[in-house]
Amino acid sequence: MIDFHLTDSDKKVLGAIRTEALACRAYARHYDENEHEFPPDELPEAKNFPPLMSLFAGRGADDTGLGVMSMMIAAGQSWGDYSVRMRRGKGGLGNAALRAAGTPEQQKQWNHLTLAMAITEPGCGSDPSRVSMTAVLDSVTDEWILNGEKIFVTTGCRAEGVIVWATIDKSAGRAGIKSFLVEKSAPGFIVAHKEKKLGIRADDTAAYVFKDCRIPRGNLLGGNEGIPKESSGGFRGVMKTFNMTRPAVAAIGLGIAQAALDWTREQLESAGIAIDYSGGLAAQSAITQRFMELEALYEAAMLTVLRAAWLSDQGKSNNLESSICKAKAGAAVREITQGCIELLGPMGASRDHLLEKWFRDVRITDIYEGTGQIQRLIIARTILDYGREELK
C-alpha cells in the first residue's frame, strides 16, 4: 500500500538521530573555521548516546525498510553537520571497492584498514576512464611502480591505505585500467595536501602524489593482470562502488537543505512571518510563496531518494532512479540554500549563523559521485535506449 507514514519505531530511530545531530552541530562552526583540524572519531558526548545499531532492536515487518531508513538516517545526520559525527565508523569508500573487487585473501589481508578510494586526477573529472596514472611491473623485484597524481580523495588523510586506479597499458584505454591497493607506508607515496574547499572544510579530502611508488605485485586488486574486454574487471568493480552511493549522497545533501529550511522558517516566524498553507497565490507574500516553493522542492527531491531506496529494499533494480534522485537533489539543494539566504537577507550571509555554511557545504552534492550532467546522460541513455556511443 502506498504510504508515507512513519511507524513509532521509525520515529524512535530518527528521533535519536536528530538528538545526536543536534549535539554534533555544536561543533560544526569550529571545524569549519579551523579546517586544518579533523573532528574526533568519537565526540565526548558519545557516552550519552547508544550505538546506532541498538536503535534497530525489535523492528517489525510493518516498519519502514532498511534502505529507506538508511537514507533518512543519512539526511538526519547531515542535518546536524556534514562532517561531524558522534562516532565515526571505520572504513572508507576503498573498503567497499575491496569487497567488490578484491580476492578473498586480499579482503582478509586489508579489510581491517581504513581504505580511501583514489580515482580523480587533475586532468580528469567526471570521466573516470581518463586515468593517466601508470603502473609498470618490475619483474625483477616483482613490484608495481606507480607514477601519477590523485585529487579529491575522501578520507585521504586519515586512511591507512588507498585503492588507487592506474593503467597498465595506456593503449588499451579503459580496459587497461586496474585497481591497486597502496598502504600509506609505501615508498614514493606522498599525501600532498588537504584540499582547501568552498565548503565541507572539516571533511578529509586529500591530494596524493605517487613518485616511483613501489608496491608488491600481489597488491593488484583481483589479481588478474590480463587486459580484459572493454568495461569489465577492475573497471566494473570501481563503477559498482561508484553507483551504490548516489542516493546516499543525495540524501546527505538534502539533510543539509532541510537544516537550512528549518532554520529559515524559525527566523521568519521570529520576525512574525508565519507560513499559511491554505491560501492560494493571491493570499501569499513574496516570502511565504517562495518558502513554500523551496519546501516543495525539498520534499519532491527527498521522495525521489526514498523511492530509489525503496526499490532496492524490494530487490528491484534502481539504476535509473539512483540517477534521477542524484540529479534532482543536486539541483534542488543549490536552489534551496541559495533561496534561504535570499529570504533572510544579509543575516543569512553572516558567519554568526550556520546558514551560510550549509550554502557552502551543500554545493558539493551536484559535483561528486557524478555531476548532474553525468546523471542526466545516464537518465537520457536509459529512456532513449541509447548506448555510450549514441549519446555522448
Next chain:
Amino acid sequence: MIDFHLTDSDKKVLGAIRTEALACRAYARHYDENEHEFPPDELPEAKNFPPLMSLFAGRGADDTGLGVMSMMIAAGQSWGDYSVRMRRGKGGLGNAALRAAGTPEQQKQWNHLTLAMAITEPGCGSDPSRVSMTAVLDSVTDEWILNGEKIFVTTGCRAEGVIVWATIDKSAGRAGIKSFLVEKSAPGFIVAHKEKKLGIRADDTAAYVFKDCRIPRGNLLGGNEGIPKESSGGFRGVMKTFNMTRPAVAAIGLGIAQAALDWTREQLESAGIAIDYSGGLAAQSAITQRFMELEALYEAAMLTVLRAAWLSDQGKSNNLESSICKAKAGAAVREITQGCIELLGPMGASRDHLLEKWFRDVRITDIYEGTGQIQRLIIARTILDYGREELK
C-alpha cells in the same frame, strides 16, 4: 552618450503606432476564432491614419536611429495584434531573397509580385540544408521539374509566387541546393492547406505540394546552374535573409509580451493590487514580486533587441547580438505570458480576454527564424571560437 530617453519625435512616431495598434486589436479575436479568414490588406479605419512613412518627416540627428526605431515599431504593432495591420505592405520574405540572390533581370521581372519563401520541409526543421525537394532539368523543354513538399510557408496562401529551395544534386549536399522562383500559376504547384496552429491563427501559413511542377529554366534564382563550393550561391542568399530577421522577430514577440504585462497590470490594479517598486522582497506580495520579475525580464530582453539594432545603426556587425536577442526574447516571452496567466488565475485562461491568445501567439517566437537551441549554438560557437564541426 549612453541614453535610453525617447525624443519628442520618437514619442510622436511610437504614439501613432500605438493608436494604430489599438484599432487593429479590435479585430484580433475575430480572426483568431475564424482562422479560415484573412485580415484585409487595409482596415476600414485606414483613412484616419497617415501612412507610416509620413511620421518620419523632420527627424533629426538627435533622434533615435532607424534600426532601433524599427524594432520599437515592430513591437508596437504586435502589441496590437500579431497579424492584423492597418495597412499590409506588399511583398514577403521571398522578395527579400529575390533582392539578395536574383539577377537584375529577375528582380525587374518579379519584384512587383508578393513572394513567399519556402524552406522548411516535413522532414527538416531548423536545419535548412536538409532539403529533399528536387529540381531536375528537362533539357528538351528547357524546364525545371520540381517535386517535393514545403510547410510553414509564411504568407503562403496570398503570395503570387514563391522562392522555393530545392536540390539539383543530392550527392552535392548543401552545395547542390538552389533557389527557384515559382509562380502560383505553374502546373503541378498545389497549395495543400493553411496550417492549423496553436496561435497566430490569422497568420497566412501554408503547406505546398509540388508534383512534377514545371517552371522555365530561367527561374533559377541567380541563374548559376553550376554546383558552387560549400555554403555559397543560393545557400548564402537564403541564409542572408534568414539572419536579417532575428531582432525583428524578437521585437514582435516582445510586443506581445508587453501587451500581456500591460493588461495584467490593469487587472491587478482593478483588484486593488498596485505595484510599489520601492520596497524590497520583504515588502512585496507574491503577486507584486512575480510581476516585477516578469517586467524585468521583458525590459532586459527588449534592451538586447535594441542593442542589436543599435549596432547595425552604427554600421557594426551584430551577428552575435542578433542571436543573443532572439534567444533571450524567445525564452522571455514564454515565461512572461505563462506568468501573466498564473498571476491572474482562471480569468487569464478565458477567451473573453486576449491574454490567452497572446500566450498562444507568442509561443512561435522561440521556434521560427531559428529555435532558441539554434541561437545558442551560434552564440556558443562565437564565444568559443568553434566551427560547425567542433560544436554540433
Next chain:
Amino acid sequence: MISFGPTEEQEVARDAMRDFAASAIRPIARRCDEESQVPAEFLEQAWQLGLVSTQIPEAFGGGGETRSPITNALVLEELAFGDAGLALAAISPALFAMPIVEFGTEAQQREFLPLFCGDTFHAASLALVEPGPCFDPTGLRTTAERKGDSYVLSGVKCFVPLADRASHFLVLARNGGDGADAVQAFIVPRDAAGLAIASPEKNLGLRALPTGTLTLERVEVPASARLGGDAGCEARRIVNLSRAAQAAVLVGISRAVMEYAIPYAKDREAFDEAIAKKQAIAFTLADMCIEVDAMRWLMWQAASKLERGLDATREAQLARIYCARQAMKIADDGVQVLGGHGFIREHPVELWYRNVRMLSVLDGAALV
C-alpha cells in the same frame, strides 16, 4: 511505513484506466478539443467504468468501496494521460456526489446518491471558481445568508463543469467568518429561482470539458440544502482533495508529453542525426523524466495523508504548487522539442500546452 507500492486492486484499476485512456480517450481528444464538446456517448462509455458509483455506499445502490484518494490519484493520472478535458468531464459528477458521500446528512445521501448509481451518466457539478483577477479558493465572495429556515445565496460562479446539463450544483459560499473554514457548500437545483446559467464559456484549454457561468441572485434554498446540515462540511478538506486531484491530472498530462516527445526526438533528424542525440534535447527529456517522477511522489504524499483522514493542507498545497510549475515547464519544453510541429495542431503537444496552462490556474476547482 514508507512504501511506494500500490495494492493489487489499485494496479488493476490503474491498468484498466490506462487501457481506457488509450482506446477510448486519446483517439477522440483532438476532435473534442476542436469542436469544444464532449460526446454524450463518451460520457456513457466512461460511466460504465463506475468511477463514481463504486465509491457510493451500497445502501444507496453504489459499489460500497471506501473512497480512496490514492486510488483516485492513480486513476486520474491515467485518464488525464488520455486527455485532461475528457477525464474531468467523465468524473465531474463526483464533484457533486463525493462531498455528499463524505459530508452529507443521511437525508441528503438518501435523496441524491441514488442518482449516481444508475446505468446512465448523471450530470451534477460543483461551483467554486469566481470571476475576476486572482481568484483564491480561500477568498470566496459568494455569500450564503441564513434567513429563517433557509439560506440566501448571492454571487457569480464560473468554470462550472457541465453547467449545461447538471441537474444540481454544489455551490461553495462564504457562510460567515473568514478563511477556508468559513466556507460552506449548498445544494442548488438547476431550476432554482434566481439562478441563471450561461454556457458554454470559451476557454484556452480543456475545451472538451464544457463549462458555464452561474449567476445567483438571492437564490433561496432550504436550510436542509446546506451540505452536512448543521454540522456543515470541512471546506478545507474539499479544497485539499481538489488540489491533490489537480496535481494528479497534471502528472498525467506531463507524462503524456514525455512519452510523446521521446520517440519523436529519436525519430526526428536534424544535421544528419536524431535530435535526441543532441545533449540539449536529451537533457530536456531527462529532466522531464526526473520531474514526472518527483511530481508523482509529491502528489501521492498528499493523497496518502488525505487517505488517512489527516489534515493535508500543507502536503496538498506543496503538491499543487510544485506540479503546476513543473507541468507548465514540461509542456513548454515539449513544444520546443517538437519545434514547428509543436506549434501546429497535427500533434497533441500544443493541446497539452493549453490544457496545462488552463488547469494549473484552476486552484481548488478540479475536485474529485
Next chain:
Amino acid sequence: MISFGPTEEQEVARDAMRDFAASAIRPIARRCDEESQVPAEFLEQAWQLGLVSTQIPEAFGGGGETRSPITNALVLEELAFGDAGLALAAISPALFAMPIVEFGTEAQQREFLPLFCGDTFHAASLALVEPGPCFDPTGLRTTAERKGDSYVLSGVKCFVPLADRASHFLVLARNGGDGADAVQAFIVPRDAAGLAIASPEKNLGLRALPTGTLTLERVEVPASARLGGDAGCEARRIVNLSRAAQAAVLVGISRAVMEYAIPYAKDREAFDEAIAKKQAIAFTLADMCIEVDAMRWLMWQAASKLERGLDATREAQLARIYCARQAMKIADDGVQVLGGHGFIREHPVELWYRNVRMLSVLDGAALV
C-alpha cells in the same frame, strides 16, 4: 535618443579601471579573501585613481567633474571584475562623500568634502543595513528623534564597510513617517557618545571588505548633522543609486565568471574531447553570454535615468531584482562547469559564488 555608446571619456575611464583590475586587484583578491582584510597599500593605490575626489567640486579641492551614475556603472563593473570586495573597499569613502556632494548643506560640504581631496585614502562610511531577518531598506527600525537643537539616534546597524577605520558614518534612520521618504541621513563621528563599534564581522563573502556593527544608544548629534539640514535628503534616490550600483558590481562578477569558464571549458577534456564541445556545457556558456549583456543594459537603463535626475525607483528595482537572480545563476553554473575545481579554493569561481550570494542580498547597501 536611445544609444548604447559610452562617451570617449567614459571609455578611457573604463579601460583604466580594466587595467587596474587586472594588474592591482585580481592578483591579490584570493589572499585578501583568505586573510579577510584589505591591505592599506591597496587602498592608497586605488585612491590615486581619484575615484572619489574627481567627483568633488573644485571649491572643496576636488576634480569638479559632475557626478555620473553611468560612469560609475562602467567603473564599478570593471573594478568588480577584479574583485567585488576590494572594489567596494576602494570606493567606500564615496558612501559618505557622494551623498554630501548631492544633498549636503554648504556647511556640511565645507566641513567634510576636503577630507576626501587629499593625497591619501580617507575612510568614512554609510550605515544602512540592520540585523535580523528580512532586512528591507524601506523598513528601517533605527530612529532619529528631534530633541531641541539635536537629534537622538537609536538602533543597530550592521555590514558597515570599513567600520574599523571610518572617521565618520552616514547613518540612515527613520525620522518620522513611513516608507522610503521618511528616512533621513545623519552624520555621526566615530567618537560620538553612545556609539559602540564591533568589527570585523564574519561574512560569507566579500571578505576582503572589513565590515562592522554599530550600536547606537541614544547617540545625540546636533541638528546640523542631518544631511541637507532642514531640507534633508532624498533617501529614495540614495537607495536607487545603491541598487543601480549593486547591479553594476553583479555584472562585473558575472562577466568574471564567464570569462574564466570559457577558456577553462575549452582546455578541460572529458570523454576524449573538450567539455566545451558538449552542448550542455556550451549552452550554459551561451546563457552566461546572453545574461551578462541583458544584465548590463538593464543596469545602464537605471543609471541613465538617475543621470537625468529622474525618479528611477522602478528601473533601479528591476535592475537589482534581475541582476541579483542572474548573477547567482551564472556563479552557480560557473561552479558546475568547473566541477570539482569549482569547489576548491585554487580557482576563483568558488570565491565569486560566495561574493555574489553575499552581495545580492545587501539590498540598498552598496551605494556609491
